[in-house]
Amino acid sequence: MSNSDVGGRTVPSRDELFTLLADEPRREVLRVVAERSPNGIDPNDLAYEIAAVTNDKPLAAVTDDEHQRTRIDCQHRVLPALKDAGVIADQNGTLVATDALPDATVDTIRTGNAHASSAELDAVFSGLADERRRTMLAVLVDQIDTVSVDALARAVAQLETSTDDVTAETVDNVRVSLVHVHLPMLADAGLVEYDTETGRVIAADNAALCASWLEFESDREKMEQEPEVLESTVPL
Structure with missing residues (x-):
């Protein structure tokens, strides 16, 4: 829209x-x-x-x-x-x-971008062409260690609903979409490293991803306004 x-x-x-x-x-x-x-x-x-x-x-x-x-x-x-x-x-x-x-x-x-091929840029932009995936990346780029999928799902749910009081059902629905749709796509695009066995994920060091492409995103602005949400849920 x-x-x-x-x-x-x-x-x-x-x-x-x-x-x-x-x-x-x-x-x-x-x-x-x-x-x-x-x-x-x-x-x-x-x-x-x-x-x-x-x-x-x-x-x-x-x-x-x-x-x-x-x-x-x-x-x-x-x-x-x-x-x-x-x-x-x-x-x-x-x-x-x-x-x-x-x-x-x-x-x-x-x-x-001198560090990325056209095919890599195609994959990166396709990965970014979804609000939930951009929210996921905005969460992950600020983390220095891997994050559990459960914690990531909760953080995304809180940001999408603008509240830390999210139901278990909401978090579970987000988690299902992350596991079956968004994480595989971001991993294929080289934007995240996702271990399906341990259920942990971290932002990849992808030169094609320019930080400014996420900085003007409303989700990232929301994160900066509510840092306590991330601090309490992500580093798990």
């Missing part, structure tokens, strides 16, 4: 934002358009630049076939998703970046 409008445009939710970024062509299009804004870039020129990046060759070496394939992908798949999310706008045939993305996110897209 998108957030409230900014400057007349709908701001994508965190789920929508990270889903968008879990795709190399969309990241590259955002990067190029952001770099060219506010003047913008012609869609045809954009296709040449994206083709050069995705085929790892100089702009002048891009073939007509590579340009055509990229142009079609941009026209039918990449640009519609970015326009629908409100992060790119078409102004009289020129593509420009809007102000819908946080500055920290735009800066990250522009600078890229």
Whole structure:
């Protein structure tokens, strides 16, 4: 669900934002358009630049076939998703970046990440494209030792309900989702180290995970406001 409008445009939710970024062509299009804004870039020129990046060759070496394939992908798949999310706008045939993305996110897209491959970034952003998984990571990144799944489930439940008085049923429901859905996905993305035998987990030292991607999350702000919740439940 998108957030409230900014400057007349709908701001994508965190789920929508990270889903968008879990795709190399969309990241590259955002990067190029952001770099060219506010003047913008012609869609045809954009296709040449994206083709050069995705085929790892100089702009002048891009073939007509590579340009055509990229142009079609941009026209039918990449640009519609970015326009629908409100992060790119078409102004009289020129593509420009809007102000819908946080500055920290735009800066990250522009600078890229020299320590992660495109596939790794795809996995990281897919892992972040869920509020509960982001809450889990926000809890884990502040821990220096492994955490039991039970303690993590309780901390997540408390943060999601904004109270430390959560029922055993609520915690159990969260725990089931962590064990069967979210922890395996975060482990596959290289964002956590999860030992299924001991039932303990710790945030992985993943260079692709930029701390600023979690800092503007409302869950993390809630954690900072209620440190006693974490201190009493997580280090177990």
